[in-house]
Amino acid sequence: MENVDNKTTVSDFLYAENAKEFFAEIDYLLKDGMHFQKQGNQIRYFNFIDKNIDSLKLYYQDFFDVELSEGGEKPNNYFFLDFYGNSRGNISPRHREILKSEYIIIGFIIYKIIYIDKEIDLDSVQKLKEKIRIEYEDYKPGIYRLIAKSKNITPGNFNDKTIDTTIQSALEEFRKIGWIELSKDEFGLLPAFDRLIKIYEEYILNIDETLNELK
Structure with missing residues (x-):
């Protein structure tokens, strides 16, 4: 009616x-x-x-x-x-996966690169992977630990390929929820990437300290 x-x-x-x-x-x-x-x-x-x-x-x-x-x-x-x-109210938690901790950290690093370091022209997935591998090398052990924890395994055999795979998976997940555009080697942040900042504002405001904890 x-x-x-x-x-x-x-x-x-x-x-x-x-x-x-x-x-x-x-x-x-x-x-x-x-x-x-x-x-x-x-x-x-x-x-x-x-x-x-x-x-x-x-x-x-x-x-x-x-x-x-x-x-x-x-x-x-x-x-x-x-x-x-x-809380998901009356919606089954099986309807979607919660963002993994390592994906959130990758999001923090992307935020730092784009918004703090002002590398707004970075739109290549491959260059992003290279940048994180090389310029954020000190954070690798912490990322390895997060991956190991989420998979319930030891981080002993992780390497740069693990980092690349994690970055790719994070980008795919961000695309699925409408935070970024992703097409082959190109990516771009969408307005809704702002949600990462809103949800984790406390950590974003102290992003250097947050990332330093990964060392």
């Missing part, structure tokens, strides 16, 4: 234009950790969420006990499900 008194209801978005075409995909990706922004092939999904934000907020709050949130500032704003830290 359609809303006839202009009061937003939990079902309003179902009657929106393109709801049948877009919502199932949007719903699946949001629960999988995706951040939607006005970029590339996300634009149509972003616009659908933007136009139906009030109804969608009610839907996710009432049925899944999670908040559909908006981050960033226009025109670089983005939408995502806020899982209240480690």
Whole structure:
């Protein structure tokens, strides 16, 4: 039954234009950790969420006990499900993997390279790997320990190939949740990469100290 008194209801978005075409995909990706922004092939999904934000907020709050949130500032704003830290509300934790600690550290290093060291033209995955291997060599033992801990193994046989593989996996994961664009050897940060900064603000503000703990 359609809303006839202009009061937003939990079902309003179902009657929106393109709801049948877009919502199932949007719903699946949001629960999988995706951040939607006005970029590339996300634009149509972003616009659908933007136009139906009030109804969608009610839907996710009432049925899944999670908040559909908006981050960033226009025109670089983005939408995502806020899982209240480690809580996923009524959404199964099996729906997506939590970011591994070593991926978060790779994110910190990328943040430092791009935003602090101002290497804004760095867009090559291979050059990023080389840079981290060479210029952040002191951090390798700490990264090895994080990888070993997540895999429940000893770090004895890790090497530069391990670092490269971890960087590639981190980038793939960041792409899946809408933090970066990634195509073969090219990558670029998206507005939603800002979420890394928001979530781990305490560590980002003291990033040198955070990274030095890896030595």
